Amino acid sequence: MSALYLIPLPIADLQNAHEFILPQVRQVIATTDYYLVENLRTARRFIAWLKTGRSIDALHFFLLNKNTSSEEVASYFQQIPPQASVGLMSEAGCPGIADPGQWAVKYAHQTGRRVVPLVGPSSIVLALMASGLNGQQFVFHGYLPVARQERISALRRLEKEALQGITQIFIEAPHRNDHIIEDMLAHLRPHTLLCIAAQLTAPEELICTKTISQWQAQKPHLGKVPAVFLLGTW
């Protein structure tokens, strides 16, 4: 039966990624001809690297990024035979989470196509598991405001919730990592817990949960790496 397969991509360099690819993902890619992808180059590179024996040139790719309208998504599906399966891929990690893939899933639900999510790496979940913070109640905020004063207000609001035991998760554009860390060390309370989870699944993976005052004593410098931040309490 045809389906929309939600295909997770590795979240670190492809070099070590074989350890993170499920047999199921390989199987789906070996038998799917149509793809909606956030980034053409990443998707083609990933499929080629899997060496399933398929020729990349025989596959059909449609671009689905933050500029794609829901009309365009509909027109993509109209170009795909109804009995054909479709693969959805974001730039990294699980499609539909912190990316624009949800519009394809919405279309599938509205037109009665089966939706099949495949298991793979999610930096949000890996960070939450490894933080040691409350995993029974949590909020994911995506990106915080870019303007400094608004960002500081947002951090303070999140801290209030975090201190009530609801883990607060957010991400930041890599080039702003060290700025947001600076803001947290300057404006949050000494006993609030901050988990920094960076370069997940890479050999350089760093996951560390400490109080703000412990971080102040040993300031982290992440640089431009993918990172997830979590605030909470024990």
Added chain:
Amino acid sequence: MSALYLIPLPIADLQNAHEFILPQVRQVIATTDYYLVENLRTARRFIAWLKTGRSIDALHFFLLNKNTSSEEVASYFQQIPPQASVGLMSEAGCPGIADPGQWAVKYAHQTGRRVVPLVGPSSIVLALMASGLNGQQFVFHGYLPVARQERISALRRLEKEALQGITQIFIEAPHRNDHIIEDMLAHLRPHTLLCIAAQLTAPEELICTKTISQWQAQKPHLGKVPAVFLLGTW
């Protein structure tokens, strides 16, 4: 280097689970002697089923469930050689999320042990991906109150947030699935979207996002199966 490995378990019957086990998980289990586990039988059965060639009798298991105190967790680690790696397993899915595993992770952070989360199935993430609802901002609430009036109030509060575009995710004890569905169909607004994601990764997997009024027209009867519920808007 020794570590606390967070080992995800299958979320459906073991029969089809080979497709969901990463090479990495197999490797860690083949070389780890000490385990903190939510359920002894499930953990032993899973390790035996993996057929890594290890004798189950040579492994050491410590029980970490909702009744385990942080003193007990500390005493477990004191019985484990400091250079030995430890595996943490919950009853199903990712340890540390919607389970008591976080206390072991907390201990590891506080004593400077490396924490390594492994990739595996999380029903929350699979449900969110496949719901088509907003994956850029979401809240996981765990279980809602059991008492009916409180549960209805909670559902209404969640609906308000959901209609602002923040996806609301919660779970229910399987024997109460049909009760909570009844409450939602009776008390939420006609255009609110409800995604029901049940038996994820099993052959019977059901994932469907519809408005409350669409669900009212075709009432779902889940029965006692593992399910995740999501409220949101498009």
